[in-house]
Amino acid sequence: MHKILIIENDRALNNGIALALKAESYLFLQAFELEEAKQMLKSEKIELVILDLNLPDGDGPELLKRIKEAYGIPVVILAARDRETDIMTGLEAGADDYITKPFSLMALRARVNNLIRRVRSSSLQVYQSRDFYFSFQKMEFTKGDRRVELSKTEQKLLQLLVENRGLTLSRGELIERIWTDGTRYADENTLSVAVKRLRDKLEDNPGTPRYIKTVYGIGYTWADGRERLSAGGGRG
Structure with a gap:
């Protein structure tokens, strides 16, 4: 079972992602705030993160850097389509992939599957x-x-x-x-x-x-x- 952490303050979107990507081999954990996400990263063996960079209670890019430095796990960032600078900031901070809002859940699923496969095949x-x-x-x-x-x-x-x-x-x-x-x-x-x-x-x-x-x-x-x-x- 592969644990995937969704960090997104929009509860409807967070719940929608977890429901749409549900699979037998994936277990989704959900964080709606920055501190909650930090605690889950410490206490759970997370294998992939889906991260909204624009968190209202903290610095999304800084959290991304911390995830890559401390845990070395893949991160997919969620960014607004009209904010290209967010995408560039996320990629420079170490994001493995990105998807812009509004997005197709099928496209997000494909990105998640590809990154999980990469982790498996490399280890x-x-x-x-x-x-x-x-x-x-x-x-x-x-x-x-x-x-x-x-x-x-x-x-x-x-x-x-x-x-x-x-x-x-x-x-x-x-x-x-x-x-x-x-x-x-x-x-x-x-x-x-x-x-x-x-x-x-x-x-x-x-x-x-x-x-x-x-x-x-x-x-x-x-x-x-x-x-x-x-x-x-x-x-x-």
């Missing part, structure tokens, strides 16, 4: 659950006590799914990110074959997959709520 080295142990750095993969041998394509596919667990990756995105060297033509059938082979190696019943789920009409997602994740390479 995840080890995935461990009751059933699996995957070390992508050492290229060691086990199911229970059994070693599983994976091809390079299967390793890429598995890592993308695990890094983005809880999110659906489209078939087009998977094809684009797995077959990157251009030496082999890949299409949806190529991806389907890779998914089938990976399921055959990891699933107890590949015909009724428990972990590599098909999201019909879109793509695939990794579903395993009992994982432990690490940025290190050792097995715990």
